Amino acid sequence: MEQEETKNFIETKIEADNRQQVYGERVHTRFPPEPNGYLHIGHAKSICLNFGIAQKYGGITNLRFDDTNPSKEDVEYVNSIKEDVRWLGFTWDDRMFYASDYFPALYAYAVKLIRAGKAYVDDLSGEEIHAYRGTFNEPGKESPYRNRSIEENVRLFAEMKEGKYGDGEKVLRAKIDMASPNLNMRDPVLYRILHAKHHRTGTTWCIYPMYDFAHPVSDAIERITHSICTLEFEAHRPLYNWVLEEWEDPEGQKPQQIEFARLNVTHMITSKRKLRALVENGIVSGWDDPRMPTISGIRRRGYTPAAIRDFCARIGVAKADSVVDIALLEYCIRQDLKYKAPxxxxxxxxxxxxxxxxxxxxxxxxxxxxxxxxxxxxxxxxxxxxxxxxxxxxxxxxxxxxxxxxxxxxxxxxxxxxxxxxxxxxxxxxxxxxxxxxxxxxxxxxxxxxxxxxxxxxxxxxxxxxxxxxxxxxxxxxxxxxxxxxxxxxxxxxxxxxxxxxxxxxxxxxxxxxxxxxxxxxxxxxxxxxxxxxxxxxxxxxxxxxxxxxxxxxxxx
CATH class of the missing domain: 2.40.240.10 (Ribosomal Protein L25; Chain P)
Structure with a gap:
């Protein structure tokens, strides 16, 4: 008797959606990296999961660059990410997109939220917004600019777009609930001013959407069904859903966010900030130094795509964070090379x-x-x-x-x-x-x-x-x-x-x-x-x- 296949909780969710015709049995995922550094072993798990899930259920996967912070982004990182995804054995066919593709649509949707009374222009500084936000035990305090008229907010937001204000002088915030127990729902910032040259749009824009706004809208535009992300975004899910309340899908099918535990491996650093520090301080020779846990680094060290895919399959998909012993990763590498390396x-x-x-x-x-x-x-x-x-x-x-x-x-x-x-x-x-x-x-x-x-x-x-x-x-x-x-x-x-x-x-x-x-x-x-x-x-x-x-x-x- 054949042993029944064990499904992870994401597969169980997708199969339930298919039975209930939530998306008409469509499965459409995306891998949305920020082009502000090289991908690491943790991203490899996300790549294998997003592309693998879609392949299993006859769906498709988009590669989408979340290029909403031009001060940290570079074409070098875009090219390295594409190379890494291909090396792992996956293809996005003709479905490569950028959040910057949607800047006009994002702006128009932000205006729609303003006209619906769900967003406003705030003059508070970043420090003041943080101070007004409150704590887990104390509610936040409303901004004195929260009750501006819709007409004034539309005008000020247009002036932000036209470049009339300096960096940090104004922001666009969602109008939700400053007493919400979820701090992410206390009028989060949707747009900020940033006079910086973008690697694709140049100086056309000087306002840029925040990730929590750009991500759900981009998913909706691409008609993603299952937006799979790591566990730290679980508390952001109510905001993800709030952003899409006013979104009109042609079939009434809005994407849903599903979180899984990120990959942590012993002896490996999986923080882009820390990896960047190692490069900039000369601790390593570059992003592809074989000691680095970047995909380009492990590729140069001789790790194989088959071994990485096997490793990701063995550790599975969990709902709680944990640390995987690097010995398992090394075992997968030996097993792959055992019969084919001279x-x-x-x-x-x-x-x-x-x-x-x-x-x-x-x-x-x-x-x-x-x-x-x-x-x-x-x-x-x-x-x-x-x-x-x-x-x-x-x-x-x-x-x-x-x-x-x-x-x-x-x-x-x-x-x-x-x-x-x-x-x-x-x-x-x-x-x-x-x-x-x-x-x-x-x-x-x-x-x-x-x-x-x-x-x-x-x-x-x-x-x-x-x-x-x-x-x-x-x-x-x-x-x-x-x-x-x-x-x-x-x-x-x-x-x-x-x-x-x-x-x-x-x-x-x-x-x-x-x-x-x-x-x-x-x-x-x-x-x-x-x-x-x-x-x-x-x-x-x-x-x-x-x-x-x-x-x-x-x-x-």
Whole structure:
């Protein structure tokens, strides 16, 4: 018997609306980002939800830019958002809109509210409006300008539009209830004056609608059915509905707002303000720094769209805020790359090993698996000779307990090759180890030697020194030291100063076939991706995620 599909509360709501013919079985969602920064992992959840819900119910999704604050917006952000949505695997077809497309309609609707006695022009300053607003325990106080005549309000609003007043000199406010228990309903501001050049409309407008006004009207114009947004807008829903009371839909179908819990992930900052501060203060190299939780940052780090979609599906849609362990996200990435990323050998922090009893001018060609989890990926040829590189951490001159790698007098197997034994350690004048001298068992060659099955406790990856490729390896740790943000702290104090380590590494020559954006696994080290900084003479790789899977282990307990 097939297990019945579990539906989230939004899907349950949509199916109920369809049964009751609330929208004639139409499902029309939208993703409405502000073009004032780069999208982050939290937006990825919203993208997957809005586009995914519409796809599931045969509906459509609009991409709409909420470009109502020209002082913070830029075409750069518009382009990055479009790229992010496409990268995640979704398309808006010909349905890309801007709130600025509706500035004339928004203005006309604001005038309609004024004529209905539901909005007025206020001369109070921002500080005075805040002081008049009251508190959760005390009602607000009406503005002395609240009872202006309709004719005066229409004239003043027109003069605001014509540029007769300076920034902050006047605002348009909704006339609702200054004693409402919901502070958002205490005559909220609908329009403010802002003399700033808009990235699309230039200087045509000097008044701009507030989000709480532009959003519901834009939804109504586009005939959105389900306006899905994050939980912090729950208290704004009565205002959303109030704004649309006077709106006339051709079929009487007004959009409805539905809230879901935003995505919070341990060790990830999901505040645009804080992310902007990291960029502007030079803590990171830019919005696409691989340590950033921006979609462009995680893309550069090697996260895959399939893994992000899987992650969003696994965490589901909830009504209460929570924090998701980053281990689950990393698990999804490993699961996606496990069968499709080729596996090669690279030594991140190299130290040279000289096999003293191996012929000096001999080179062998060995066969290595491209991915042992996926035989269809086949094999490749690698070379082996007298000098190879191994990881510096794979050797210990005075080994601790349970250290099963190379040490004086000990044997290890070089993967696909021979068993070697450490005979001597060469140091420089400062006592630093510069070479390890070993001997090898010529009968222990993997797959063919008489001692090929001889067991030793350690197997190491390595790179042939003769044709090793020099690469720059960037190893990333979490950007924040604390798993969860402590809002009581200065967030800059939570930044991990060791979140990036750069190494001059050695890789097998097979790496030369990869291009920027290609993913692969370094044996025993983790999954990596070729960085856009790569040049033909200088490959640069970023570590996407390590191989240690804490999430999988947690699920087994």
């Amino acid at each position: 596996r090669i050998m690279a030594v991140i922090d190299p130290i040279k090993v000289v096999i003293t009893d191996y012929p000096e001018h001999k080179t062998e060609v060995l066969t290595a698996d491209n991915n042992q989890e996926n035989e269809a990926m086949g094999t490749r040829q690698i070379t082996f000779s007298r000098e190879v590189y191994i990881e510096r951490q794979d050797f210990m001159e005075e080994p601790v307990k349970k250290f099963f790698r190379l040490a004086p007098g000990r044997e290890v197997r070089l993967k696909y090759a021979y068993i070697i034994k450490c005979e001597d350690v060469i140091k420089d004048g400062d006592g630093n180890i510069i070479e390890i001298h070993c001997t090898h068992d010529p009968e222990s060659k993997s797959g063919s030697g008489a001692h090929a099955d001889r067991k030793v406790k350690g197997t190491l990856h390595w790179v042939n020194a003769a044709d090793a490729v020099d690469i720059e390896t960037r190893v990333y740790d979490y950007l924040t030291r604390d798993a969860a943000e402590d809002e009581g702290k200065d967030f800059m104090s939570q930044i991990n100063p060791d979140s990036l380590q750069v190494y001059h590494s050695k890789a097998e020559r097979y790496i030369q076939q990869f291009r920027a954006g290609d993913s692969f696994q370094f044996l025993r080290q983790g999954y990596f991706v070729m960085d856009p900084d790569t040049t033909p003479d200088h490959p640069v790789v970023n570590r996407t995620v390590g191989l240690r899977d804490t999430w999988a282990k947690m699920q087994k307990k």
